[in-house]
Amino acid sequence: MEKKDLYDNFIQLEHDAQALLTRVTGLKADMAKALERNAELEMENKHLREHLEALDNTHAESTGATELTKSKANLESLYNEGFHVCPYMYGQRRVDDEPCAFCLDVIYGER
Structure with a gap:
């Protein structure tokens, strides 16, 4: 180089x-x-x-x-997935995800 x-x-x-x-x-x-x-x-x-x-x-x-208890939070989750959580129609699918006053009372009502 x-x-x-x-x-x-x-x-x-x-x-x-x-x-x-x-x-x-x-x-x-x-x-x-x-x-x-x-x-x-x-x-x-x-x-x-x-x-x-x-x-x-x-x-x-x-x-x-107030914060939901664990059991009510589970019910809320089931309700949001489209199932009834009220004693009248428990476990049945909500038709067209229509709101249910009884379910809402179970989840959010004061008992």
């Missing part, structure tokens, strides 16, 4: 290294922006969840709503 070819190869290698460094620097800047945006979104998400929880608590206090 001639000295000129060797020198040209070093010059080309230097240009390639500089291009790679420029690309890595750009990727690093993009990564920093993405991480910063991610942190902002996580904080905003946390803040919104806290606000939503406060609204839910306020709504529950104002309506007097």
Whole structure:
């Protein structure tokens, strides 16, 4: 290999290294922006969840709503799947998912 070819190869290698460094620097800047945006979104998400929880608590206090017991939650799940849970038609499929006042009373009524 001639000295000129060797020198040209070093010059080309230097240009390639500089291009790679420029690309890595750009990727690093993009990564920093993405991480910063991610942190902002996580904080905003946390803040919104806290606000939503406060609204839910306020709504529950104002309506007097309480958490369903496990058994009533199971009945609610069956009702939402289209089945009667009232003693009059228990286990039968609700026609066209029509609401049933008796079922709703069993699930949400005060007993």
